[in-house]
Amino acid sequence: MAIEPYVNLVTSQHYNKPKFMSWLTAVLEKVDDVMKVNIPSAFDVNKAVGVQLDTVGELVGRSRYLPFQLADGSSPVLDDANYRIALKAKIAQNQWDGTIPQIYEVWDSLFPEAQLIIKDNQDMTMDANIRGDLGLQSVELITVGYIIPKPSGVGLNVTWETEVTRYDYVGMIVTTRDTVQLTFPKPEQ
Incomplete structure (x- = not known):
């Protein structure tokens, strides 16, 4: 899962808010890391x-x-x-x-x-x-x-x-x- 498609869904009202965007990016990267782990x-x-x-x-x-x-x-x-x-x-x-x-x-x-x-x-x-x-x-x-x-x-x-x-x-x-x-x-x- 790449986070870009989800980041691109953020509305223009919030897209130019750097704190919100960095928080969202951090959360999505954690989710992305979990999705990459395969249970044996x-x-x-x-x-x-x-x-x-x-x-x-x-x-x-x-x-x-x-x-x-x-x-x-x-x-x-x-x-x-x-x-x-x-x-x-x-x-x-x-x-x-x-x-x-x-x-x-x-x-x-x-x-x-x-x-x-x-x-x-x-x-x-x-x-x-x-x-x-x-x-x-x-x-x-x-x-x-x-x-x-x-x-x-x-x-x-x-x-x-x-x-x-x-x-x-x-x-x-x-x-x-x-x-x-x-x-x-x-x-x-």
Whole structure:
């Protein structure tokens, strides 16, 4: 960014004021210096790994360390792939405009192979029906509110259906249609 186009926008009333022009030039040069600095692509959420992802997480407001134990007993520290999903979801939640269509955009960018249907119950609750194989960690991130944006104070009831082809879904109810359906009640507020 060159400052000349902005300096040329100053009206004739102020253009011949040397103090104002020197102040404006100084401010614009500082902005120009900032614009010339490139943040390394290593901190791009799609390319970052390890400590770089942790730094992005600090800026976004989402830790790699989950405040709960996963149902399968695995470590509550997210690996890079799942942490990247959690970070992208948090960024989307921070920028969410409050509409259901944008929830679908976020979902499709995170889980293109799984289908999401959102229903606003008009009683301060929402239903989310998920179909597809997401992996146990992703399902748990969804149920604790890490993935699907929702307004503050609104409960989210999650129903998940998937074909049973894996053995890490231990302890879940299998229906006669060979699908797994989980319903997670609204958390206590």
